[in-house]
Amino acid sequence: MGSRAANAMLSRAQRIKSKLQSALEASLLEIDDVSHRHAGHAAVRASGSAGETHFNVKVVSAKFDGKTLVNRHRMVYDALTDELQSGLHALSIVAKTPQEIAKK
Known part of the structure; x- marks a missing residue:
């Protein structure tokens, strides 16, 4: 099975x-699917996606x-270009350095 086919599964x-x-x-990487909170949104219905549209x-x-925060978010979006083009509708992003986390 090719990597593209495996990835689709x-x-x-x-x-x-x-x-x-x-x-x-x-x-550290945490992914939380919050799509169920947005199931009735028009943009989700229009995307034709069967769930998995909104993530924290x-x-x-x-x-x-x-x-900068903008550049960090851009890095996340750049890594997820394929997902954004195939039904991922929204991301809520917390992007920190290890030093920033250690300060807490």
Whole structure:
């Protein structure tokens, strides 16, 4: 089975996790599917997607060091371009460096 076919068998949450881990080498990565909270939204119905449209993402990565919040979010969106083009409607992103997490 090719990697594309194998990837298609994974849930969107699993694909998001895999793509973000690969791109950002995350030391912490939490993916929470909150699609059920948005099931009636017009944009979700229009996308034709059967669920898995809205996610909360928490990523801790050293690759965010020195980057603005906008650039960190851009890095996440860039890693998930395929998902955004295939029914992923919205992300809520928390993007921190390991140092920022350690301060808490």
